[in-house]
Amino acid sequence: EVKVVESGGTQVKPGGSLRLSCATSGFFFRDFGMNWVRQAPGKGLEWVSYISTSSTFIYYADSVKGRFTISRDDANDLVYLQLSSLRADDTAIYYCARRHPETPYGMDVWGQGTTVTVS
Amino acid sequence: SDELTQPPSVSVSPGQTATILCSGDALPQQYVYWYQQRPGQAPLLLIYKDTERASGIPERFSGSTSGTEVTLTISGVQAEDEATYFCQSADRSGAYRLFGGGTRLTVL
Numbered sequence: 470e471v472k473v474v475e476s477g478g479t480q481v482k483p484g485g486s487l488r489l490s491c492a493t494s495g496f497f498f499r500d501f502g503m504n505w506v507r508q509a510p511g512k513g514l515e516w517v518s519y520i521s522t523s524s525t526f527i528y529y530a531d532s533v534k535g536r537f538t539i540s541r542d543d544a545n546d547l548v549y550l551q552l553s554s555l556r557a558d559d560t561a562i563y564y565c566a567r568r569h570p571e572t573p574y575g576m577d578v579w580g581q582g583t584t585v586t587v588s
Numbered sequence: 589s590d591e592l593t594q595p596p597s598v599s600v601s602p603g604q605t606a607t608i609l610c611s612g613d614a615l616p617q618q619y620v621y622w623y624q625q626r627p628g629q630a631p632l633l634l635i636y637k638d639t640e641r642a643s644g645i646p647e648r649f650s651g652s653t654s655g656t657e658v659t660l661t662i663s664g665v666q667a668e669d670e671a672t673y674f675c676q677s678a679d680r681s682g683a684y685r686l687f688g689g690g691t692r693l694t695v696l
Contacts, residue, residue, distance in 0.1 A: 575637070
């Protein structure tokens, strides 16, 4: 079964840091780009970051640029999101999503999310 | 900057057809993807590359495109289709992924 599972979400104080992890299974991880997408309480989806295969291309939303860092560990099929200088408006469910193999930007496999509360 | 615009809500009776619009200036250059999100659940990919149905998605879900507008059509709406639907694309550079604000579908 193709699966991604996020972890690491917790409550943190403003200005604090946190690292989220996304464990993947059921597919050849190093062949896929990966995304982080977040959803604030009662709001829509907001794309956060993307990392390509071999970490060749890395992109961030303007709202997190300079504060968040995406990385991947191909040996262990993991993708990370390091969050720093956290603000109240970073409070959200953070989803890990696999890039659809047949498309440049679609996301075909999503985890159930991990919750970050900045308070 | 490139943005995607969706109506906040759409209502339809069971068995009828629901159409959900998504507009954006970059859409003629970039593919659109559609996701369904039920309360408390993760998003589910429905449509990719404007018109292709994702694996396991019923045929009643279809996508179409016309210039700066794309449409998700749900034919023969069922109660289980009540959810929020998001369109997604990328900006003209391809660096930024974009989501529309979401459309809440209510089945009357």
